[in-house]
Amino acid sequence: MKLQLALDDISIDDAVALLDRVHPFIDIVEVGTPFLIEEGLRPVRLFRARYPNLPVLADVKIMDAGYYEARQAFAAGAAYVTVLGVTDLLTVKGCLEVGAEFGGTVVADMICVEDLPKRIGQLEGLGVRALAVHTGVDQQAAGRTPADELALMKQVSRHSELFVAGGITPATVSHYIALGADVAIVGGGIRHASDPVKAAEELARLARQ
Ligand code: 5RP
Ligand code: MG
Secondary structure, eight states: OEEEEEEOSOOHHHHHHHHHHHGGGOSEEEEOHHHHHHHTTHHHHHHHHHOTTSOEEEEEEEOSOHHHHHHHHHHTTOSEEEEETTSOHHHHHHHHHHHHHHTOEEEEEOTTOSOHHHHHHHHHHHTOOEEEEEOOHHHHHTTOOSHHHHHHHHHHOSSOEEEEESSOOTTTHHHHHHTTOSEEEESHHHHTSSSHHHHHHHHHHHHTO
């Protein structure tokens, strides 16, 4: 399984200081949504230049203007760009078109999708090949986890790489590995650990077993 570090509530300087130490342990670095709101696509360009072998995911959570917005993120150097699975299929199609132009991957974030099997069928029918089960920060605060949705997605998906996010830590990652995730996304589980480098190292050890 791959490990994706989500950088959400962080400054550029702190992100670079963390990545300089943990980049050997991770497979994908995510420029998270709050980080993008604060800094725009600058961290995407910076990480591409500083860590050329580390793919960058821009968590733009596109809801409209799929072609235009996905193009901005891929052109900045993102290898992965997120679109919301709840949005219109026309928007997803626009993202997929530009993903194909850049040789990048569009990840459909399934947060708040109510009928997962139906939507997965529609998205995979359109050409989506990466799906993310995502229990958001607000949902986590209400005690929810992504486990059940990941199990369902694993049963239903026919063609996709499966990402999972939502409060994953070194203590819980093995559960998501057992459920068949291809990529574990970890934000606070590294960033807010008492020792972030040790947490990343431990997660990498578990993910690469
Ligand atoms: C929130 C996000 C986060 O990046 C994602 O949930 C991972 O962070 P954490 O591991 O802290 O849940 O996209 O919308
Ligand atoms: Mg994110």
